[in-house]
Amino acid sequence: MKLRPYQQKNADEILACLERGVRGTLYALPTAGGKTATVVRGVIREVVNLGWPTVFLVHRRELLHQAVRTLARVGIQASVVDQDHDPDPLALVHVCSIDTLKARKKRLAGWLRTIKLVVVDEAHHAVAAGWQALLEDFTNALILGVTATPYRGDGKPLGVLFNEAVRGPSVGELTPRWLCPAEVWEPWSPDTSGVPISRGDFAVGELDRLMNNDKITKMAMNAYAARMPGEPAIVFCVSIAHARRAAAISAAYGWRAIAVDGEMSDSDRDSAIDGLASGYYQHLMSCQLVNEGTDIPVVSGAINLRPTKSTQLKKQQDGRVLRTHFGKTRSCIIDMAGGANLHGLPDADLLWTLEDGLIPIRHRTIRCPKCRRRFEPGPFCPSCSMAFPHWQQSTLPVLAGVSEHILRKLPTQELERFVASEIDIRHIARAKGLANSWIYHASQRLRDRQNERRRA
Numbered sequence: 181m182k183l184r185p186y187q188q189k190n191a192d193e194i195l196a197c198l199e200r201g202v203r204g205t206l207y208a209l210p211t212a213g214g215k216t217a218t219v220v221r222g223v224i225r226e227v228v229n230l231g232w233p234t235v236f237l238v239h240r241r242e243l244l245h246q247a248v249r250t251l252a253r254v255g256i257q258a259s260v261v262d263q264d265h266d267p268d269p270l271a272l273v274h275v276c277s278i279d280t281l282k283a284r285k286k287r288l289a290g291w292l293r294t295i296k297l298v299v300v301d302e303a304h305h306a307v308a309a310g311w312q313a314l315l316e317d318f319t320n321a322l323i324l325g326v327t328a329t330p331y332r333g334d335g336k337p338l339g340v341l342f343n344e345a346v347r348g349p350s351v352g353e354l355t356p357r358w359l360c361p362a363e364v365w366e367p368w369s370p371d372t373s374g375v376p377i378s379r380g381d382f383a384v385g386e387l388d389r390l391m392n393n394d395k396i397t398k399m400a401m402n403a404y405a406a407r408m409p410g411e412p413a414i415v416f417c418v419s420i421a422h423a424r425r426a427a428a429i430s431a432a433y434g435w436r437a438i439a440v441d442g443e444m445s446d447s448d449r450d451s452a453i454d455g456l457a458s459g460y461y462q463h464l465m466s467c468q469l470v471n472e473g474t475d476i477p478v479v480s481g482a483i484n485l486r487p488t489k490s491t492q493l494k495k496q497q498d499g500r501v502l503r504t505h506f507g508k509t510r511s512c513i514i515d516m517a518g519g520a521n522l523h524g525l526p527d528a529d530l531l532w533t534l535e536d537g538l539i540p541i542r543h544r545t546i547r548c549p550k551c552r553r554r555f556e557p558g559p560f561c562p563s564c565s566m567a568f569p570h571w572q573q574s575t576l577p578v579l580a581g582v583s584e585h586i587l588r589k590l591p592t593q594e595l596e597r598f599v600a601s602e603i604d605i606r607h608i609a610r611a612k613g614l615a616n617s618w619i620y621h622a623s624q625r626l627r628d629r630q631n632e633r634r635r636a
């Protein structure tokens with residue numbers, strides 16, 4: 181199988197960084213954009229041909245075997261390093277459990293020094309203290325981090341480890357060819373103002389008291405029945421008790437539902453996930469477990485009962501429904517968590533740099549009071565055609581609060597995606613010292629985009 185055009189372009193950009201000897205390169209691509217394929221086919225295969233000893237680091241058991249299988253498909257036999265296996269001295273590519281390497285790094289110090297490339301999957305974890313210390317022990321290696329969320333909830337910048345970023349296309353650019361478009365419905369939104377914040381997100385105990393409420397779950401079930409009856413959906417919950425309660429309510433509505441949690445055995449959890457994939461279950465209730473890296477492409481729905489302050493968690497939740505699948509033309513998100521209002525629609529662009537992490541911007545959305553669809557500002561509701569004559573009032577400047585110092589670090593083309601008004605255009609031009617001719621053409625492009633919205 182050949183790489184998609186953007187994957188090939190990104191792989192070439194990554195190889196160029198390796199060729200220049202950049203110690204840390206971060207590759208960012210949205211969930212379901214095919215990060216592993218890009219890196220395995222486009223990068224690892226190339227460096228293996230050059231004879232580079234390579235380590236592929238993963239932090240969870242499921243991902244270990246997934247990586248071995250992906251490498252095998254392009255003809256690379258990788259050896260596994262985990263609690264039962266030491267490195268095979270004859271292998272060139274090693275898929276390693278990070279916990280095993282952390283535990284054995286003294287004994288394996290000599291071997292770590294022979295490695296030339298370390299690929300770190302889900303690299304937003306990599307600046308955690310234990311990971312960072314381990315990566316420093318690969319003294320002769322270049323590091324390639326891969327992530328869908330190139331920023332962290334705790335605000336620790338990934339620039340500590342990574343010097344250069346390769347930016348893949350955004351969710352918006354990947355839709356609809358490579359990702360499935362998602363509709364957001366918001367029948368109700370929570371008042372989270374009284375919920376205390378703990379370590380950057382809502383305190384779980386208080387959040388559970390707010391959200392583990394049968395009235396809210398029933399409203400969500402009614403919206404599910406109206407918008408996507410019978411379609412496979414993941415239900416994001418706050419706690420194990422919340423997940424079990426929501427499953428009981430779903431069952432009372434006549435759906436087959438199961439709650440999964442960390443207390444289950446691996447095989448029970450896998451069979452619940454298989455049951456959702458095969459169509460036996462309509463609802464899989466989960467707290468945290470089905471966020472990161474779980475691929476069930478057939479899933480076309482999410483019911484979000486788990487408000488979060490973390491953009492990272494929100495993007496992982498959205499990512500679960502964005503994969504394309506035969507016969508799946510759109511996904512539905514029933515948002516009971518105020519998530520799209522706070523973090524933007526699933527295809528909203530995010531502004532980030534390696535040094536500053538995620539940069540807060542205002543997300544522009546409208547919620548239709550008639551049908552409760554939340555959408556990008558435009559003259560009509562895309563679902564019920566209700567008119568919004570004042571929609572352009574919501575196209576106020578988006579970048580106004582972003583400092584010129586930060587704007588200077590970002591490619592102009594990247595920044596132009598965020599432009600919502602002339603004020604944004606002038607702000608970018610001032611920060612980057614761009615000529616009047618750029619202002620003229622950027623304004624033209626903005627008007628073209630707005631006219632397109634008006635006609636759509």
Ligand SMILES: [Zn+2]
Nearest residue numbers: 548551561564
């Ligand atoms: Zn509407």
